[in-house]
Amino acid sequence: MLKEERHQAILSQVELHNRVLLTDIAEKLDVSIDTARRDVKELDQENKLRKVHGGAISLGFTTSSTRNTNIYALPQKITIAEKAATLLKNDAVIFIDGGTTCMEFARIIPLHLKLTCFTMSLPVAMELTTKPKVDVIFIGGKISKESQIAIGANATHALSEIKVDYGFIGTGYVDASDGLTDFDWDVVQVKKAIMKASKKTILLCISKKLNSRHRYKTCDMTAVDTMITELSPDDDQLKLFRNNNVHLI
Amino acid sequence: MLKEERHQAILSQVELHNRVLLTDIAEKLDVSIDTARRDVKELDQENKLRKVHGGAISLGFTTSSTRNTNIYALPQKITIAEKAATLLKNDAVIFIDGGTTCMEFARIIPLHLKLTCFTMSLPVAMELTTKPKVDVIFIGGKISKESQIAIGANATHALSEIKVDYGFIGTGYVDASDGLTDFDWDVVQVKKAIMKASKKTILLCISKKLNSRHRYKTCDMTAVDTMITELSPDDDQLKLFRNNNVHLI
DNA sequence: TATTATAATGCAATTTACTGCAATTAAAAC
DNA sequence: GTTTTAATTGCAGTAAATTGCATTATAATA
Incomplete structure (x- = not known):
């Protein structure tokens, strides 16, 4: 699996659930925890998500006052x-x-x-x-x-x-x-x-x-x-x- | 096989699967890895796809709409x-x-x-x-x-x-x-x-x-x-x- | 505090990329 | 048809990137 594909997969997961665990990435994408961590680190540096202890969360999740960034949620x-x-x-x-x-x-x-x-x-x-x-x-x-x-x-x-x-x-x-x-x-x-x-x-x-x-x-x-x-x-x-x-x- | 034919084959592959590996190109088109790499490099310069480590991905792959259809799929x-x-x-x-x-x-x-x-x-x-x-x-x-x-x-x-x-x-x-x-x-x-x-x-x-x-x-x-x-x-x-x-x- | 889970770091093995070069092939010129 | 020229291709050697593991450091939790 290409690194770029992993990155997209991680981002889609974050988009969907607002968060993702490193252990989940490692298991589902079939890579080591280290690679998962490195991927998340890079995505964080690219400002695509925010790395936190044990995983990553979507950018809007913490900052925005409205809880979830669901566009349909009025x-x-x-x-x-x-x-x-x-x-x-x-x-x-x-x-x-x-x-x-x-x-x-x-x-x-x-x-x-x-x-x-x-x-x-x-x-x-x-x-x-x-x-x-x-x-x-x-x-x-x-x-x-x-x-x-x-x-x-x-x-x-x-x-x-x-x-x-x-x-x-x-x-x-x-x-x-x-x-x-x-x-x-x-x-x-x-x-x-x-x-x-x-x-x-x-x-x-x-x-x-x-x-x-x-x-x-x-x-x-x-x-x-x-x-x-x-x-x-x-x-x-x-x-x-x-x-x-x-x-x- | 002509270079142009290879390029078309590579592009159609990328279009279909959003991705392609250099090793796959080499094997399926019966050329060396180097040629496959050179082909992809040229297509990248022509802005037909995006070259990444180990292969190439389609240009539209990073847009979130396609991303959602590709969650965690090995x-x-x-x-x-x-x-x-x-x-x-x-x-x-x-x-x-x-x-x-x-x-x-x-x-x-x-x-x-x-x-x-x-x-x-x-x-x-x-x-x-x-x-x-x-x-x-x-x-x-x-x-x-x-x-x-x-x-x-x-x-x-x-x-x-x-x-x-x-x-x-x-x-x-x-x-x-x-x-x-x-x-x-x-x-x-x-x-x-x-x-x-x-x-x-x-x-x-x-x-x-x-x-x-x-x-x-x-x-x-x-x-x-x-x-x-x-x-x-x-x-x-x-x-x-x-x-x-x-x-x- | 003790205990666990996670992070960071360095390292080695593997894979992939790049460069120059020689051989081959295709096209162009004669 | 032959020669010349340019492009293409594969190979070897080297550089770079990626990955997983081991170790140490750090953070979270009870």
Whole structure:
């Protein structure tokens, strides 16, 4: 393997996970630790990453105030994810839906927290594998290419056999009177099943989606126990939601 | 062979694989290393590629878009993946195991190919969502953090209910007499289930793993229908495998 | 503090690069 | 067709780069 290829491989790993261990480089690229260290050292000198004890981290990781340099992660979603994370307690059993907001939530879960997480979102599951104390269980099924979640009879059936404390879900569209709606029928079916499997349903939703609706209905607002948005609780837009016994954060 | 022809051959190689080794050029084009080096040097000066120690890489290789498609792929694994891909036909129903070699295989599947793919590897499933004509079905279960595949009773049970034409599997260790072995018991159980669900088992395995073994056994070599490595079929190491009715590519 | 893990350094073995040169080949000139 | 000329190629010797290992130093962690 050419040195240049190794360098690219290391950079891609850093780009993807924001960090990389020297031992991982050595093993996966089939070189000695020394070579891995030298590679990282050179990349550091070229200002492509930052070398730290035991590995390397991406340049933006430490400096930028916004946590992860995911271009899709809007700051509001991080705010929501941070609020949602405050609900988590050790040994909780939760479900995490797909979508970028839930993805942000998964990303923000503290490393020391012991959890059991169900999900049928591929990216969320991938992210959760980086959390040492989180048990991850994936609900299988046919994979929807757009949303990268498992759908179909298999998925809904598997969901019918579990019960979790909290179901953290997202939605495509939400409205105080029309409830949660989506444009994909299969996705709606799965979301229904998630809510049935959850003792409490927590909706993560950026304010942009408030007051919008689409073809297929997941549920009424009354079925949602808690809704988390980035707006302050006394925002005008939220008044309508208070009538549905929805707890707002 | 004319110099210009060589230059074209080198460029097409670089275009295809993003890289080329001087030793490969020398061997395949039947010239000395020196000539190969001189050719690459000229192409570099013409800005057709970038010369690096030991070979050359394509100019676009460093852009992050191509980088993401080349995470941690050893060149040998690409060779194996390419060979494996030749077995695929339209409308085939296959299973793809986890591991970097199988990942490379998933990556190389042509976009025009219509397939149904089962997998219980998160990265493989993610990759497959980029193939428009491939139906992806994920076998759910508890996710193993090291290997990022679904394991456990759920996974093996789900596997017991399907039947695929080809099962493309990897293994941690392989030996002609001891067969396929691994260090993780759960993983071995899943691999067994995969083989049971496959009409034909195709083992993708880099030569480095040949003649190695570990604690838990998946199966004997006789259970493998085809083994694909990057070695030439008359390599000495492979002689031992011929005795097991294993088809080598 | 003790213990472990990681880093830095020097060194030897290997691989690759460069240089000059002679032999060969292809093209040009006669 | 023959000779001349220039380009190309392979080889040998040397220089440089790369790599892995051993050793010592340093940093992290309990």
